[in-house]
Amino acid sequence: MTMEHLTVGASLVTRLTGELDLVAAAEFRRLADDLLDRRKVRHLVVNLERVTFLDSSFLGALLGRYKRLRMEGGRMVLVGTPPTVRPTLEAAGIYAILREVPSESEALSGA
Amino acid sequence: MTMEHLTVGASLVTRLTGELDLVAAAEFRRLADDLLDRRKVRHLVVNLERVTFLDSSFLGALLGRYKRLRMEGGRMVLVGTPPTVRPTLEAAGIYAILREVPSESEALSGA
Amino acid sequence: MQNRVVVELASVPQNVAVARLLAAMVAAQANFTVAEVDEIKLAVSEAVTNAVIHGYGSQPEHVVRLEVTLFDNRLEVLVEDQGRGIDDIALAMQPAVSSDPDRMGLGFCFMESHMDSLEVESTPGRGTRVRMTKKAGSEHLARATGS
Amino acid sequence: MQNRVVVELASVPQNVAVARLLAAMVAAQANFTVAEVDEIKLAVSEAVTNAVIHGYGSQPEHVVRLEVTLFDNRLEVLVEDQGRGIDDIALAMQPAVSSDPDRMGLGFCFMESHMDSLEVESTPGRGTRVRMTKKAGSEHLARATGS
Ligand SMILES: Nc1ncnc2c1ncn2[C@@H]1O[C@H](COP(=O)(O)OP(=O)(O)O)[C@@H](O)[C@H]1O
Ligand SMILES: Nc1ncnc2c1ncn2[C@@H]1O[C@H](COP(=O)(O)OP(=O)(O)O)[C@@H](O)[C@H]1O
Numbered sequence: 325m326t327m328e329h330l331t332v333g334a335s336l337v338t339r340l341t342g343e344l345d346l347v348a349a350a351e352f353r354r355l356a357d358d359l360l361d362r363r364k365v366r367h368l369v370v371n372l373e374r375v376t377f378l379d380s381s382f383l384g385a386l387l388g389r390y391k392r393l394r395m396e397g398g399r400m401v402l403v404g405t406p407p408t409v410r411p412t413l414e415a416a417g418i419y420a421i422l423r424e425v426p427s428e429s430e431a432l433s434g435a
Numbered sequence: 436m437t438m439e440h441l442t443v444g445a446s447l448v449t450r451l452t453g454e455l456d457l458v459a460a461a462e463f464r465r466l467a468d469d470l471l472d473r474r475k476v477r478h479l480v481v482n483l484e485r486v487t488f489l490d491s492s493f494l495g496a497l498l499g500r501y502k503r504l505r506m507e508g509g510r511m512v513l514v515g516t517p518p519t520v521r522p523t524l525e526a527a528g529i530y531a532i533l534r535e536v537p538s539e540s541e542a543l544s545g546a
Numbered sequence: 547m548q549n550r551v552v553v554e555l556a557s558v559p560q561n562v563a564v565a566r567l568l569a570a571m572v573a574a575q576a577n578f579t580v581a582e583v584d585e586i587k588l589a590v591s592e593a594v595t596n597a598v599i600h601g602y603g604s605q606p607e608h609v610v611r612l613e614v615t616l617f618d619n620r621l622e623v624l625v626e627d628q629g630r631g632i633d634d635i636a637l638a639m640q641p642a643v644s645s646d647p648d649r650m651g652l653g654f655c656f657m658e659s660h661m662d663s664l665e666v667e668s669t670p671g672r673g674t675r676v677r678m679t680k681k682a683g684s685e686h687l688a689r690a691t692g693s
Numbered sequence: 694m695q696n697r698v699v700v701e702l703a704s705v706p707q708n709v710a711v712a713r714l715l716a717a718m719v720a721a722q723a724n725f726t727v728a729e730v731d732e733i734k735l736a737v738s739e740a741v742t743n744a745v746i747h748g749y750g751s752q753p754e755h756v757v758r759l760e761v762t763l764f765d766n767r768l769e770v771l772v773e774d775q776g777r778g779i780d781d782i783a784l785a786m787q788p789a790v791s792s793d794p795d796r797m798g799l800g801f802c803f804m805e806s807h808m809d810s811l812e813v814e815s816t817p818g819r820g821t822r823v824r825m826t827k828k829a830g831s832e833h834l835a836r837a838t839g840s
Contacts, residue, residue: 343566346595347559353648377566377584379591380652388648408584415659416652454713457742458706488713488731490738491799499795519731526806527799548753551711553700564698564718571711606695 327351332432336365343377349385356389366398369431373404383416390422399423401431438462443543447476454488460496467500477509480542484515494527501533510534512542549575549616557598557608557627565594565612565625572614573621577682585660586621586680592653593625593676600645601629601674619682623661628673635666696722696763704745704755704774712741712759712772719761720768724829732807733768733827739800740772740823747792748776748821766829770808775820782813 325342336359338352359365368389372378390400402424405413413419425431436453447470449463470476479500483489501511513535516524524530536542551572555561569590573583594610602608613624632638639658644651658664661678668674698719702708716737720730741757749755760771779785786805791798805811808825815821 343563345559345562345566345591346599347563350559377587377591379588379595380650380656381591381595383652384649387650408581412588412656415656416650454710456706456709456713456738457746458710461706488734488738490735490742491797491803492738492742494799495796498797519728523735523803526803527797548703549705549707550703551700551708553698553715556695556697558696560696560722561698564715567714567718568700568711571714575707 327355329355331359331365334365335367335369335432337369337371337428337432339371339374341374344375344382345377345379346381349381352382353385353388357392360389360392360396360398366393366396368393368398368400369403369428370400371403371428372406372409375406375409378409378412380416383412383418386418387416401425403428403431438466440466442470442476445476446478446480446543448480448482448539448543450482450485452485455486455493456488456490457492460492463493464496464499468503471500471503471507471509477504477507479504479509479511480514480539481511482514482539483517483520486517486520489520489523491527494523494529497529498527512536514539514542548618550614552611552613555594555610555612556606557602557604557610558606559595559598559604561610562591562594562598565610566591568612569614569621569623572616576616576619576621578619578621578680579683582680582682586623589657589660589678589680590623590625592656593623593678596653596676597625597627597629597674601627601631603630621680621682623676623678623680625676625678626673631670631672631674632666632668633670635668639666695765697761699758699760702741702757702759703753704749704751704757705753706742706745706751708757709738709741709745712757713738715759716761716768716770719763723763723766723768725766725768725827726830729827729829733770736804736807736825736827737770737772739803740770740825743800743823744772744774744776744821748774748778750777768827768829770823770825770827772823772825773820778817778819778821779813779815780817782815786813 325344325348328339330337393400400422402422436455436459439450441448504511511533513533549572553568566587570583570587573586597610611626615622637643639654641655642651657678661680662684663679665677696719713734717730717734720733744757758773762769784790786801788802789798804825808827809831810826812824
């Protein structure tokens with residue numbers, strides 16, 4: 325797993341690659357919370373394009389950040405879920421609460 | 436590991452992908468010997484371009500076929516050894532006895 | 547083809563990936579589809595994660611035992627820990643039930659929905675043992691027969 | 694980071710890849726370079742292949758034991774079989790010495806040249822145990838000091 329981060333204005337864009345499990349969950353949680361704590365960012369854009377695996381530990385980290393952002397008035401947007409991991413996100417009801425867009429630019433410009 | 440084979444005239448072109456160990460060695464040996472036994476081919480062109488790993492079991496299968504071809508007046512040519520597996524082939528002295536060319540077409544047209 | 551791999555893993559988070567890959571490699575030796583291998587990886591990931599974080603409370607000095615056996619086209623996976631155990635297994639297996647507020651309580655659901663069978667045995671204070679099986683091609687069969 | 698993975702593999706050829714990958718995954722948790730991980734894979738491949746084909750004469754119903762331990766930046770690999778054993782270890786370890794005319798006799802050479810240390814213990818009729826270690830970054834160190 326690798327994570328690439330960049331901040332664009334008030335948004336943190338995280339590009340995730342490879343297998344996302346409890347190890348990735350801990351890293352994602354730590355980084356996102358740190359930037360949110362320090363008021364560096366208000367929104368999260370999570371790019372899943374190059375993710376090959378994702379389990380319930382990472383789902384938990386994702387939803388945890390979503391809940392926090394909602395309380396703090398921020399937004400969370402997913403970009404490019406690959407077909408192989410989509411069923412896992414669907415089973416967890418992610419798409420009922422999170423918006424997905426096809427590209428990072430749409431996520432950043434976005435509504 | 437996957438193996439793709441095609442026969443071009445009297446040559447068997449084998450395109451190897453992935454990790455080549457005793458499993459690949461057995462398959463390569465079986466196929467090459469079968470075609471040589473049945474006089475279907477006389478020369479072997481072994482394309483290593485997409486090989487990521489190669490151990491002494493596969494080296495043995497390669498050299499075994501080389502020895503057979505030499506006795507029967509056939510040729511064996513290697514194509515495109517990747518930098519990661521080159522040291523293993525060098526350590527076994529392969530380049531002292533086998534010719535390597537950059538492309539399959541050169542191997543087939545070849546000298 | 548028949549195969550058996552038994553592995554004892556230190557209870558560190560990094561070994562969840564090792565367990566997953568091991569199960570996937572054994573499954574790939576049979577006629578499982580790529581999608582089925584992905585399902586096996588998810589189930590193994592959930593079971594081994596549970597052993598590491600719930601069973602052993604994320605303490606790294608313990609051992610998780612994983613046994614992967616291939617009988618022709620059926621894969622059997624055992625995941626065992628000697629950790630704290632589960633008091634109420636039926637409750638723990640329900641969706642959205644988790645002893646950790648930061649987790650989703652979906653682990654057992656994913657194991658159940660991605661494998662053909664799931665059995666959980668646990669003794670509080672002694673440990674937990676999860677047994678899962680999956681047949682290659684069972685999904686297609688289920689779909690074809692409309693079941 | 695410290696880690697230990699112990700695995701018992703059925704003595705089938707397909708498990709040589711499993712062993713290799715397992716060692717690579719553990720090594721990748723430390724500071725080994727990609728090139729060093731490749732060297733570890735080669736050494737493990739040779740040792741496990743020997744256990745399968747020489748130790749057990751390619752009979753699939755036996756068990757090869759692989760132990761991979763990471764101590765900070767040093768990896769230790771043990772490969773054990775309870776197969777036929779080696780009569781003359783010093784002879785067997787020489788380059789181009791093989792009991793099989795179709796093989797190259799390079800297995801032990803590759804283990805030796807790709808790892809920092811190699812020890813072989815064997816009892817004829819009882820089995821063989823290969824112990825190898827490698828430090829992360831030792832190559833660069835060797836090169837830098839000109840040794
Ligand atoms: N190996 C285990 N040892 C102890 N408790 C466990 C184990 N596996 C599961 N549990 C308990 O069962 C609950 C539900 O597990 P699960 O469905 O995987 O959800 P989650 O891991 O998200 O909590 C856990 O929260 C935990 O309390
Ligand atoms: N685990 C083992 N059990 C029994 N004999 C072994 C074992 N490992 C190696 N040997 C013996 O040592 C010889 C040399 O081994 P090696 O250098 O790996 O070359 P190769 O595998 O090509 O024969 C083998 O041919 C075999 O006779």
